[in-house]
Amino acid sequence: MTTAIHPFRSISAYNLLTVDAHGTLVSVARQDRLLVSSAVESILRTKLHTPLLLYRGDSKKHLRKQLFIDPGTQNPDGQMYAKLFYFGQKARHFWMEKDRDIHQREWLKGVWDHSDTTFAWLFKEIRRVLKYSYRRVKRFCDENPALSEYFNDESNGTDFIAQVMQESPKKRQIIRDYYLHLLHTYGRNGIHKATLLVSASSDLRVASSFRKDGAENVVLYMFSPAPYTKYCVSSRFRPKDIGVVMDAGLPLYKRNSGIYPGQKEYGFRGAIFPHLIFGVYDQATDDFIVNPHLLAMNGHSMENLYRNGIRVEQNQFENMIKKTGFHRFVIVDESGLYHGQDKGQE
Incomplete structure (x- = not known):
């Protein structure tokens, strides 16, 4: 009897890419491929407070629109992924x-x-x-x-x-x-x-068939730490x-x-939220774009990945989001209370 490989474990079999500081898609270095595999195992092997592993089917066309990427910009997909991994995908x-x-x-x-x-x-x-x-x-x-x-x-x-x-x-x-x-x-x-909600599925097959944009189709791979109702x-x-x-x-x-x-x-x-997005699978190219903030952790605190998510440096978040087309944004405080703010608020 053949045992099915967990979709997260299959990530290492894809052509791994990430986004550099200039918003350009680049290959993941060999040492970082090991880091990706280590991160996957740290999530899957957790027995206590196991995170939810979820998927969202989408398309690059839709994401570019939602993240306000100018179609005429240089390297639109790289810019799109850079924003996705910084701002996340909002309701x-x-x-x-x-x-x-x-x-x-x-x-x-x-x-x-x-x-x-x-x-x-x-x-x-x-x-x-x-x-x-x-x-x-x-x-x-x-x-x-x-x-x-x-x-x-x-x-x-x-x-x-x-x-x-x-x-x-x-x-x-x-x-x-x-x-x-x-x-x-x-x-x-x-x-x-x-x-106020963004849809996801626990079934990769459902997520993979959600969008009908052909070569534009992608699937977000995500994890949500316990307690699940926080996110x-x-x-x-x-x-x-x-x-x-x-x-x-x-x-x-x-x-x-x-x-x-x-x-x-x-x-x-x-x-x-971006710290819950492990990466994005491009169905047409068989590329998997790894969250660059995961690689920036350099293996530190991987044992707590299932509990805290990926560490994303967002000191300039409020200044940067005001330069986008988002009308407002959301913040979750340490207690788990959700706060919303219009871009124009100080």
Whole structure:
């Protein structure tokens, strides 16, 4: 019987590239190839607090647009990867939503928003989605009778808000994103531009087939340290991994259920932060572009990679992001609380 090789272990078999200080794609040196293999093993061999290993299918065309790369610039792909590994990949809220649209509403005004108004809107939107007669929605409701009954009863809206508002701001944000994930996974029928989540999958095959841009298709390889809810939400979590919601007395998704359960989807909260991106696989060229910040670690603190992620020097982050087309950005403090800031704020 043949044992399948883990996708992360297959990285070393690809043509390894990285990005230099000038935003140029260059080959990974032999000694650094060993470092990459060592980093993979430090993640995979961890028995305690095992990180989530996730993948996101995308395209260079889409990434260049999201990262505001001028098509006429020299070496656009190298510049794109340099920005991706410095800024990460952000939810649509940060690069698609205009300020005027946010100012015109009272709910979900930012990644920081854990207000009662936002939870009132969230309850109403989940109730709206669960009333759809589509087969996928009906199957989800059948698999989640307690959750479906709770949100279909309009009188529970007051209880929902009251239960949530008893929790700390950090826990409220996790609960918000846990339920927002249901809307997010339903696409435009749920939530689109205003979403605070970025989709990923635990299944490489799903991620590899997500985009249909031919030679432009790429797959991001990522890892999310425990506790998982610091960076991710999903119906695929075990109850103990989403204890914040359970402790608040609110209904949980049945594990692995969803409107599109085959997607095996996780939602990164706010952004896929650069210190969680191991690298990017180019499906057309068989190149794997390694996060240059991983190589810059020179093997130091590899034993803590699974817990802390890649060390990315970002002293100039706020100055540099103000030179991009992002409308706003997100910061997570040491306690795990999410803060959002408009580019123009000081």
